Amino acid sequence: MxxxxxxxxxxxxxxxxxxxxxxxxxxxxxxxxxxxxxxxxxxxxxxxxxxxxxxxxxxxxxxxxxxxxxxxxxxxxxxxxxxxxxxxxxxxxxxxxxxxxxxxxxxxxxxxxxxxxxxxxxxxxxxxxxxxxxxxxTEQALLYIIVTWILLALTFIDIDHMLLPDQLTLPLLWLALIASVMGYTIAPSDAIIGAACGYLSLWSVFWLFKLITGKEGMGYGDFKLLAVFGALLGWQSLLTIILLSSVVGAIIGIALLTVQGKDKATPIPFGPYLAIAGWITMLWGEQLQTSYFNLIGY
Structure with a gap:
């Protein structure tokens, strides 16, 4: 066999x-x-x-x-x-x-x-x-294809229901951690640190926003999804993902609200933009970082 x-x-x-x-x-x-x-x-x-x-x-x-x-x-x-x-x-x-x-x-x-x-x-x-x-x-391709499938399911569920189910995000997180142990991605220590940083970064923003405004700006599913990318790609990729998702979310979100004629206070799911940004970073993150550093003359 x-x-x-x-x-x-x-x-x-x-x-x-x-x-x-x-x-x-x-x-x-x-x-x-x-x-x-x-x-x-x-x-x-x-x-x-x-x-x-x-x-x-x-x-x-x-x-x-x-x-x-x-x-x-x-x-x-x-x-x-x-x-x-x-x-x-x-x-x-x-x-x-x-x-x-x-x-x-x-x-x-x-x-x-x-x-x-x-x-x-x-x-x-x-x-x-x-x-x-x-x-x-390669094994890495198979891993990333499976991740892509789950990200697609999460994206459309979040669009429909403003929900990122634990039934999908948590197995994806464990998959990323196990893949690091098997040597398909980053070192296990980097994966654990990346998962923690991914979760805590949005968790901190969530509570800071809630303390200031009294409102919840995002859901816990978003924290877990970013933790997945931290475990898969390392903490170094998180800033790229957050910046990409914020820019894409702002452009598409404002455009949709304008076309649909909805109020700016209408909740917008953030999960799809995190998924898009994470997927792009998963494939071309190094090239994006290199282009950015070249652009700023670093």
Whole structure:
């Protein structure tokens, strides 16, 4: 078995087209699963919270008639149309292609299927291919591709629900720490220091802002996400990530508020901008730092 995997790795390292094609196809399928995670994980958390409330209050929540005895997780129930509840056939679940063939509608009731599903699938494949091409057929590439997948799920969940679930951020943090121990990234001591600095830096800003204004400027999920990048890339990368995320967040956030006509006090999720900045730094952080130092004449 080990020799088989070695042979596959050798082929991927020598045949770039085979390697990228494999990564692209697998990532498309993963992107389809990420759509399930993005939709179901917040609902699973909500049902868990409601169950805890029922136990605490010893009574049913009158406004929720859902049968929580039926399994609801990332595997069950099977995917179906949210309107007519018709089961989605396997051939109707092929990433991107099925959506195009169905013309963005349910095959049974013609209910529109959100264009975001194929978009998530396409983005997953494209970003994974960028990582694969940048790092080649290496353990580091596989690690960063997995990180990319989880970051995409976190990004869209935060956009939808202003939430970065611990079910995703904490495993990602442990993955980064274990990768450092296995020698795929930075030294374990640097990873631990980076995780601590990442968490405490935003945690300090959070409490300083709250003491001054009496308001909460961000959530604890943002602290944990920055801790992930600290563990993955080291504390030296944190300033680059914070600066990038602040600039990108300010530009996109102001633009969205202006286009949508919302008040400037409207909460904006910070997680997507942290994820974007961290992903960019993960791939091109050294080049960015070199360009910055050259720009200031350092």
């Amino acid at each position: 080990q020799s088989f995997f070695l042979d596959i790795t050798t082929v991927m390292q020598s045949q770039l087209w085979f390697y990228l094609t494999t990564i692209g196809l697998v990532s498309l399928c993963v992107g389809s699963f990420l759509n399930v995670v993005i939709y179901r994980l917040p609902l699973m958390m909500q049902r868990e919270w409601q169950g805890e409330c029922r136990l605490l209050l010893e009574s049913e929540l009158k406004n929720n008639k859902a049968d929580t005895n039926e399994p609801f997780n990332l595997v069950k129930p099977n995917s179906c149309c949210p309107k007519c509840k018709a089961a989605i056939k396997p051939w109707q679940n092929i990433p991107i292609i099925s959506w195009l063939l169905l013309k963005g509608k349910c095959a049974t009731c013609d209910n529109p299927i959100s264009v975001r599903y194929p978009i998530v699938e396409a983005i997953t494949a494209i970003l994974s291919l960028v990582v694969a091409y940048t790092f080649g057929a």
